Structure formats: C-alpha cells, structure tokens
Amino acid sequence: MNQADLAIVGAGPTGLSAALVAARAGLKVWVFDDNALPGGQYFRQLPKQFRKTRKTVYDKEHGRASELFTAIHHPNVTYLPNATVWENPDPGILAFAAGERSGRIEAKAILIACGASDRPVPFPGWTLPGVVTAGGLQNLVKGARVVPGERAVVAGNGPLLLVVAANLIRAGATVAAVAEAAPATARLWRNLPRLLQAPEIVKLAVNYRGLMAKAGVPYRCGETVIEARGTDELEEVVLAPIDTRGRLDRTKARTVACDTLVAGFGLNPSIEMYRLLGCDMSYNSYRGGWMPKRSDDLETSIPGIFAAGDGAGIGGVEFALIEGKLAGTVIARNLGALDERTAAIQAAPLRSRLERFRKFRVGLERVYAPPSTWTELATDDTIVCRCEDVSLGEIRAREAQGFTSAFAIKGSTRMSMGRCQGRNCLPTLAAHIAARDGIAVEQVAVPRGRPPARLVTIGDLLQEDLPAPVFPTDPHLPRGEEVI
Amino acid sequence: MAMSDAPAEPPDRCEIAVVGGGIAGLSTALFLARAGRDVVLLDKGSPWGDSSGANAGTLSLQVKRTEMFEMGSTSIGLWAAFGTEMGIDVGFHQPGGLRVAESDEQIAFLREYGAEQEAVGFEFEWLEGNQLHDLAPWLGPEVRAATFCAADGYASPLIAGPSLIAGARKAGVRVISNAEVTGARTAKGGYRLSIGRRSLECEYLAIAAGGHSTKIAASLGVRLPLWVDCNMLTVTEPAPRIMDKVVTHIGGIMSLKQHVNGTVLIGGGWQGRGKFSRQTREIDPLAWVQNVGLGARIAPDLKTLRVNRAWAGYEAVTIDALPLLGRLPGLENAYVAAGARGGFHMGPGQGLVLSQLILEGETGLDISRFDPARFPQ
Structure with missing residues (x-):
C-alpha cells in the first residue's frame, strides 16, 4: 500500500497551501483532487x-496562486489529478480511484479540504436553460472564459452576488439587476x-460595487427572485420585495427581461468525506449548514483527521488560504517535522489573522443574514x-400517504438517489x-x-491489485452470526 | 430503506397481529385484510426499513434450493399478481435470467444442479459457447455456459415498499411504525404483546420479523434458530442498456440486473462488515471491489459505469437454508415466516401460506420441510 505522512483531499486554496507548508517542513504529502488542474473553484x-x-483579472488572481501551484511540483508532494477519494476503508486509510493509479494509501494524518458547492434553492422555473x-x-x-448570455439578472443572497456581477460586467454582459x-x-x-477587521476583503467589495456603479447596475437589497419564466429557455425573471421578517410581497413583484439568471443562495460545505470518516458534526446556518466540529488546531473529532x-464552514478564499x-x-x-517552538x-x-477574519466573518454574517423562511418558493410543479x-x-402526495420522514420520502420518491448523491x-x-x-433544520x-x-x-476500481476472492462452499448456508 | 412513518399508536386489541413490516409480514397482512379480517401490522421502526428495503430484488428460481421450487414459483406468480390483480405496482419485471458458469468445474456443477432441478419440474434452457453469446452478447468471454430460465426476473424494493404499505393500508391493515414487540405471552383467547409500555391483545399472531423473530418467539418459549448475513449491494448511475437479463452465478455469489431506469444493481451476497447483535451494517471495501469486479467480468460494459451508492443489508437464514414457516411448536394460532434464503423473493408465498393457515387452518403448499419444529426446542 502507498504510504504518506499527510494525505490531502482537495487541491484548492486550502489543500495547496497546506501541502506547501507540510512539504517544506519535510513531510511526505499526497494530494488528491478530482479536477484536471489544481486551483479548486477559486483558482480554477x-x-x-x-x-x-x-x-x-483572473490572471492577476492566478499570479497570487502561482506560488500555490508550485506545491504540486515539490519533491515531497505526490499530486494526483482526476482522482476521487471514495472511501475510508480502515482508520488512516483512504481508497482512491485515479485511472491506472487507483489504489489505497495509508497516511499518518489526513486533511479534508474539499471546498463547497452551491446551496440549492428551488423556485418555479429554476431548471430552465x-x-x-x-x-x-x-x-x-x-474555467472557460464563457458568459452564458448577454443580459443577466443576479439574485440571491450573500457577497458572492457582487463577485458574480463584477465578473459579468468585466466579461461584457449587461447586468439588468442585482437582487x-x-x-x-x-x-x-x-x-x-467588524468588517474593517479585514480591510483587504472590504476593499475587494468596494471595487465590485464601484464596477457595478460605473456600469449603472442597480443593486437592490430586500428583494428576491420568485420565478424564472420562459417557454424553452429563460426569457424573464420575477423579483419581489421581501421585508426584514422574511415576508414576500408578491403584489409589488416586478418582471425583468433577461437571458441569464445567476441564482446564488450561498454555499454548503462538501461534507461527504466527514460523513464517511464518522466525524462529529455541528450545524451553523450562516456558514453553510453542516460542518465538522474542530479544535483550535483544525482537528476533527477523530485524531489525525x-x-x-470552505469545506469546514464557509469563510471564503482568504480564510481558506490561512487555514x-x-x-x-x-x-x-504533530508528526515531528517541526519542533514546538518553530511551529x-x-x-x-x-x-491572529484567523482571529481577525473570524470577527470579519461575524460582521459579514450579520449583514447578509437572510430571513429564515424566504427560500420557500417552490410550488407543486x-x-x-x-x-x-x-x-x-410528488413529495406532498407521498406525505399525504404517510411517508413523512426524509427516509420515507427518499424511499418512496427516489429523491436523492441520483448522480448528485443527495x-x-x-x-x-x-x-x-x-x-x-x-x-x-x-x-x-x-x-x-x-x-x-x-x-x-x-x-478504475479494478486497476487495484487485489487478492482473488474466496467463494463460499455452499452459498445457501448462513455466513453471518447466530442470533442470540 | 425506511418507509412509511405516519405517527400512530397501536390499539389495545385486534384479531390478528402481524409482527414485521417486511415483504413476508406485509404480504400476510395484505392477504388477510383482503379476506376481510381485522389486522394490525407492527414494525419496530419503519415498515420496509430493514432487509426488504435493502436487498437486490432478484426473483430467481434457478438459484434456489430445489426444496424451494414450489414456494419460489408461487411467489413469482404473486409478485406478478400484485400489479395485475391487486393494483399494487411493485416494479415487477420478468426478462428471464441466466445462471452463468466460468470454469469446467462450475459447468459440471451447473449441469448437475440443472438435473436436480429438472427432476422437480423446473424448466430451463442449456446454453453454451456461441449460442450463449448470441443470446447475450454483453456477457464477458470468461462466461462459458449458462442455464436460462424465462421465469426469472426482479421486483424493485424501492417501488414495492411504498406501494405495498399504501396497498395494505387501503385494504384495511392498520400499519403501526415504531412499535417494537419486546415480548409476547399467551393470554386468554390468544396472545398479549408488549410494545414498550403498551400492550396489544390478539387472537392470532404472525411473526415475520426476520432475525428479530428469534427473540419474540423466545418470549413464548419457542426456539427459532437464525443466523444473519450482511449482504452488500451496489448501484450504478443510470446508463444506456448494457444488459437485458437478470444474471446469477453458479457459485451463488452474483446477481446483476439493469433496471428500467438504466441503473445496474450488483449483488450476490458478498459479506459486508456488520453484526446483527450490534445493528451495524457497512460495506467491506475489499470484498466490495471484488464483488463489483466479478460483476464487470460477467458484463464487461460495467467497467465504463460509475458506482453511485453501495450499502449492506441483513438477511436472516436458517442453518439448513430452508425457512421457518408454519405454526409455532406447541402453540395455537401463532405462526412464523422467517429465515428463507432469498426471503425477498419468497415473501409473498410465505405470506400466502400464513394467511391461509390463519384463514383456513391449512395451506395447499407443501410446507412440511419448513416446519419450525424441525429444530430441537
């Protein structure tokens, strides 16, 4: 079996910065990433x-990332792109699929740095092209320098909307509204x-707003998308004001013509690895829902993991790099490559920078805290x-038949059984x-x-060199334990 | 897969109490309710939440022991009838099944087994070489011979569970979730079941609780010896058609089928890591890859598909692999159906037997080999 001091899952800002520090300290590091190129979402x-x-502007960001990218060439680092870590078969061991290199690795420490994905919020028309x-x-x-349309509406919640609007403007699209x-x-x-604890991030936001103002893009707070309309593809969106208690006022809804709607309702940490590993979890709606409990040393409830x-609670790229x-x-x-003092x-x-960012994050969360029930936009269709x-x-019909728990709804509708694994x-x-x-929740x-x-x-799984299986002599007979 | 969980308390009394909301218990309850009887079905958690919801759904006559031929055929008939006669969609399909062999030894065993099965009236076709690969060009080159049984098929545990629960309710069964029977004793005119702090009196008792049947019967002084396997299952993402038959293996260690929605299910009773006594059931990541690997040797197109999900589920079996089916030794009006190898397949037939025993005191099926009294008490 492959051996490493540290196995890192994810080659985004977090994984790469950790790899660089650990490799320079002399640890033998393996980095697994399911993308073809390092960088994760932020430095895609x-x-x-x-x-x-x-x-x-992305090249400018990548200039910042170029040092990070050297991590994959460090002599102490083994970097596996297009690799999927799929299981934790035994303590300290990860099984991974990576074409011909598929196999298992035993590591003294494991760092989960899997990032986050968009928080899905269904509303009428959200599946329209x-x-x-x-x-x-x-x-x-x-990742492709592509903007999907010409006239866009950006709607949802959180600072990412500003980034999206700025990117659309830079790419030459018209942004009709930001809600x-x-x-x-x-x-x-x-x-x-609180926000000024991280002036470097505030400055970015000011730049985005400046860009929006210059382009004449209206930024309206207290407004949400309630419907996307169109026959075969998106033609217009319906926006409605929402008060501080989360009440929608549909009577004051307005319609905006567009061919692109960017809906951003925040991010959810990717938690499947923690679930597999069995880490204790906690819930924080401001930071994306479920996340692992961690010590001050970023260790989960399982020693060595x-x-x-972002995969441990949404904080953004600056947080990720420091963490x-x-x-x-x-x-x-912990593994003896750095003495206590140097470490x-x-x-x-x-x-201390994290401490500063944490204060900033509290401020950000307070600014952007959405009303609690505002996402209940879906209708029966x-x-x-x-x-x-x-x-x-369909869910409501099953509920009426008595299938009310998440398990029963899953079992009776197939919900969450598809490719996204829920x-x-x-x-x-x-x-x-x-x-x-x-x-x-x-x-x-x-x-x-x-x-x-x-x-x-x-x-890929079959690329692994495994012992030949032993077949039972009589498959009809029991193989498990007797019931006592 | 856990299923229905509408909150409801068990009543104080009923005519017939069925313990266990899997396929055997639900079938028993459904048939009794359709005959107009007063039935309460008790499940310790959610009906369909254990073995019935976690198995491969394979309905294969040819992998069963010859003693199970009658029960197996009857059950396949009932699986079909759920949809056609009772309006209960169980996701039943009957594409026919191939039982494959790879080595000379396996081919010899397949012939020998086939001869035994023919002797009890089993119909199948012997296929080898080109003939086999013309019928199933998707089979890998290492598959050299097979028996084809047109009766083989599958039901979908996912579709069947909610349909059967809803169907049983519609027929009048009171389905009660989170009602674990912690003990039973004889009472005037029948039985008194302890359900936590509550109790339920019934005239008839039918135990169909898989591995949990042992403990319930023990409280009535009856020994039901059972062992519990922990079988692994794997399902792929939906894919274009790569196979069109149910496949089993003469080694008894494979089941493969592609559902209507394109997902491929890989089973075969490979053991996960699990202990019934601790209620743990996880995949064993080494045996799991071997299991999936054997599937890909039989149907090589599987190599291109991605696995979506793997899990493990219990299967309670007796030491002679025949069910405990019939009256509990020494007791009146108390019955059991548990421990059949392939219990999902056999569930409807066993439900029919229990319902007939309760309704008429006898059954047309030969269940003499399955008498729970065959094991020392």
Whole structure:
C-alpha cells in the first residue's frame, strides 16, 4: 500500500497551501483532487488546450496562486489529478480511484479540504436553460472564459452576488439587476467595525460595487427572485420585495427581461468525506449548514483527521488560504517535522489573522443574514430533485400517504438517489421538513451518505491489485452470526 | 430503506397481529385484510426499513434450493399478481435470467444442479459457447455456459415498499411504525404483546420479523434458530442498456440486473462488515471491489459505469437454508415466516401460506420441510 505522512483531499486554496507548508517542513504529502488542474473553484484554471489572447483579472488572481501551484511540483508532494477519494476503508486509510493509479494509501494524518458547492434553492422555473448558480457562473467564467448570455439578472443572497456581477460586467454582459434578499446596505454601518477587521476583503467589495456603479447596475437589497419564466429557455425573471421578517410581497413583484439568471443562495460545505470518516458534526446556518466540529488546531473529532477551508464552514478564499497553512503547520508539528517552538512561531501570525477574519466573518454574517423562511418558493410543479425529476407535489402526495420522514420520502420518491448523491436535494428536503414540522433544520434526520463518497468508475476500481476472492462452499448456508 | 412513518399508536386489541413490516409480514397482512379480517401490522421502526428495503430484488428460481421450487414459483406468480390483480405496482419485471458458469468445474456443477432441478419440474434452457453469446452478447468471454430460465426476473424494493404499505393500508391493515414487540405471552383467547409500555391483545399472531423473530418467539418459549448475513449491494448511475437479463452465478455469489431506469444493481451476497447483535451494517471495501469486479467480468460494459451508492443489508437464514414457516411448536394460532434464503423473493408465498393457515387452518403448499419444529426446542 502507498504510504504518506499527510494525505490531502482537495487541491484548492486550502489543500495547496497546506501541502506547501507540510512539504517544506519535510513531510511526505499526497494530494488528491478530482479536477484536471489544481486551483479548486477559486483558482480554477483554463484547460491547457486554451490559448489566451490577453491578460484578464483572473490572471492577476492566478499570479497570487502561482506560488500555490508550485506545491504540486515539490519533491515531497505526490499530486494526483482526476482522482476521487471514495472511501475510508480502515482508520488512516483512504481508497482512491485515479485511472491506472487507483489504489489505497495509508497516511499518518489526513486533511479534508474539499471546498463547497452551491446551496440549492428551488423556485418555479429554476431548471430552465439560462438559469445558473453563482458557483456555476464562476466556473464558466474562470474555467472557460464563457458568459452564458448577454443580459443577466443576479439574485440571491450573500457577497458572492457582487463577485458574480463584477465578473459579468468585466466579461461584457449587461447586468439588468442585482437582487440581494437581505437588507444588507441598511445593516452595513452597524457592522462596519467588524468588517474593517479585514480591510483587504472590504476593499475587494468596494471595487465590485464601484464596477457595478460605473456600469449603472442597480443593486437592490430586500428583494428576491420568485420565478424564472420562459417557454424553452429563460426569457424573464420575477423579483419581489421581501421585508426584514422574511415576508414576500408578491403584489409589488416586478418582471425583468433577461437571458441569464445567476441564482446564488450561498454555499454548503462538501461534507461527504466527514460523513464517511464518522466525524462529529455541528450545524451553523450562516456558514453553510453542516460542518465538522474542530479544535483550535483544525482537528476533527477523530485524531489525525483535519478539516480546513470552505469545506469546514464557509469563510471564503482568504480564510481558506490561512487555514490551509495553519493545518499544514500543525500537522507538521504533530508528526515531528517541526519542533514546538518553530511551529508556534509559524502559527502565531496565522492564528491572529484567523482571529481577525473570524470577527470579519461575524460582521459579514450579520449583514447578509437572510430571513429564515424566504427560500420557500417552490410550488407543486417545481422540481426539487433534479437527478430523479421529483417535484414538490410528488413529495406532498407521498406525505399525504404517510411517508413523512426524509427516509420515507427518499424511499418512496427516489429523491436523492441520483448522480448528485443527495448533495443538491437533501438540504432542500431537510428545509422542507423543518418548515412543515416547525422544527430547526438541524433537527431533521436525513439519510446518511453511502460510499462511495463520489461517483467512481468501476474500471478504475479494478486497476487495484487485489487478492482473488474466496467463494463460499455452499452459498445457501448462513455466513453471518447466530442470533442470540 | 425506511418507509412509511405516519405517527400512530397501536390499539389495545385486534384479531390478528402481524409482527414485521417486511415483504413476508406485509404480504400476510395484505392477504388477510383482503379476506376481510381485522389486522394490525407492527414494525419496530419503519415498515420496509430493514432487509426488504435493502436487498437486490432478484426473483430467481434457478438459484434456489430445489426444496424451494414450489414456494419460489408461487411467489413469482404473486409478485406478478400484485400489479395485475391487486393494483399494487411493485416494479415487477420478468426478462428471464441466466445462471452463468466460468470454469469446467462450475459447468459440471451447473449441469448437475440443472438435473436436480429438472427432476422437480423446473424448466430451463442449456446454453453454451456461441449460442450463449448470441443470446447475450454483453456477457464477458470468461462466461462459458449458462442455464436460462424465462421465469426469472426482479421486483424493485424501492417501488414495492411504498406501494405495498399504501396497498395494505387501503385494504384495511392498520400499519403501526415504531412499535417494537419486546415480548409476547399467551393470554386468554390468544396472545398479549408488549410494545414498550403498551400492550396489544390478539387472537392470532404472525411473526415475520426476520432475525428479530428469534427473540419474540423466545418470549413464548419457542426456539427459532437464525443466523444473519450482511449482504452488500451496489448501484450504478443510470446508463444506456448494457444488459437485458437478470444474471446469477453458479457459485451463488452474483446477481446483476439493469433496471428500467438504466441503473445496474450488483449483488450476490458478498459479506459486508456488520453484526446483527450490534445493528451495524457497512460495506467491506475489499470484498466490495471484488464483488463489483466479478460483476464487470460477467458484463464487461460495467467497467465504463460509475458506482453511485453501495450499502449492506441483513438477511436472516436458517442453518439448513430452508425457512421457518408454519405454526409455532406447541402453540395455537401463532405462526412464523422467517429465515428463507432469498426471503425477498419468497415473501409473498410465505405470506400466502400464513394467511391461509390463519384463514383456513391449512395451506395447499407443501410446507412440511419448513416446519419450525424441525429444530430441537
């Protein structure tokens, strides 16, 4: 079996910064990533086959990333792109599929740095061509320099809307409206001291707003998308004001013509690895829902398993970079590659920066805290599970028959059984049940993740050199334990 | 897969209590209710939440022991009848099944087994070489011979569960979730079941609780020896058609089928890591790859598909692999159906037997080999 000091899952900002620190300290590091190129979502690169004719703002960001990217060439680092870590077969061991290199690895420490994905919020028309998520739009722009349309509306919640709007403007698209559900502007001043803990991030936001103002893009707070309309593809969106208590006023709805709707309702940490590993989890709606419990050293409830970056609670790229470095430092110390003193000296500025960012994050969360029930926009016709085409109406019909728990709804509708393995629909289902039963989302029991952590190609699995199986002499006879 | 869970308390009394909301219990309850009887079905958690919801759904006569031929055929007939006669869609399909062999030894065993099965009236076709690969060009080159049985098929545990629960309710069965029977004793005119702090009195008792049947029977002084396997299952993402028959293996270690929605289910009773006593059931990641690998050797197009999900489910079996089916030794009006190898397949037939025993005191099927009294008490 392959051996490593540290196995890192994810080659985004977190994974790469951790790899660099740990490798420089002398640890033997393996980095697994399911993309073809390093960088994750934030530093997503153009495919190698693409040729750039001019530099753009993304290249500037990638300049910042170029040091990170050196991690994959470090002599202590083994980097596996197009690799899926699919199971934790035994403590300290990860099984991965990576074409001919598929296999298992035993590592003294494991860092989960799997990032996040868009929080799915179904509303009427959200499956129309032309409607994309904020993360999806960012991927198109960064990974292919493509803007899906010419006239866009950006709607949802959170600071990512500003980034998306700025990217659309830079790419030459017309942004007809930006609708932020939270009354963010009104809350800004009260929270400014906290926000100014991270002036470098505030500056970015100011730039985005400046770009929007220059392009004449209206930014309206306290407004949400309630419907996307069109016959074969998106033609217009309906926006409605929403008050601070989360009440929609449909009578004041307005219609905006567009061919692209970017809907961004925040991000959810990718938690399937933690579920497989059995880490204790906690719930924080401001940071994307479920996330692993961690110590100050970013260690999960399982000794030797660390979690950092957006996958451990949404914080953004600056957070991710620092957490990655801290995780790399702490792990190097734990494994004896850094002495206590050196590690403490290296970690101190990181910890104080994280502390600053945490205060900033509280401010940001207060500014953008959405009203609690504003996402209940789906109607009976709305598809809530896209893989299996399950509508809210079908769920309600099953509920009327007595299939009321998430397990029973899953079993009776196939919801969450498709290719997304529940990532895109279980949060919706949990929110639906919570609203129906008047309980908190975190109190809703949902089906646990099953291996593999991600879809894995059978041919890849078979690349592993495994012992020949032993067949039972009489397959009819019991193989398990006697019931006592 | 856990199923219906509408909150409801068990009543104080009923005519017939069925314990266990899997395929055997639901079939028993459904047939009794359709005959106009007063039935309460109790499940310790959610009906369909255990073995019935977690198995491969294979309905294959040719993999069963010859003693199970009559029960197996009857059950396949009932699986078909759920949809055609009772309006209960169980996702039943009957594409026919191939039982394949790879080595000389396996081919010899397949012939020997076939001869035994023919002797009890089993109909199949012997296929080898080109003839086999013309019928099933998707089979891998290492598959050299097979028996083809047109009666083989599958039901979908996912579709069948909710349909049967809804169907049973519609027929008048009171289906009660979260009602674990912690003990039973004889009472005047029947039985008194303890359900947590509550109790339920019934005239007739039918136990169809898989591995949990042992404990319930023990409280009535009856020994039902059972063992519990922990079988792994794997399902792929939906894919264009790569196979059009149910496949089983003479080694008894494979079941393969592609559903109507394009997903391929790989089973075969490979053991996961699980202990019934601790209620744990996880996949064993080494045996799992071997299991999937054998599937890909039989149907090589599987190599191009991605696995979506793998899980493990219990299967309670007796030491002679024949069910415990019939009256509980020494007791009146108390019956059991548990421990059949391929219990999902056999469930409707066993339900029919229990319902007939309760309704008429006898059954037309030969269940003499399945008498629970055959094991020392």
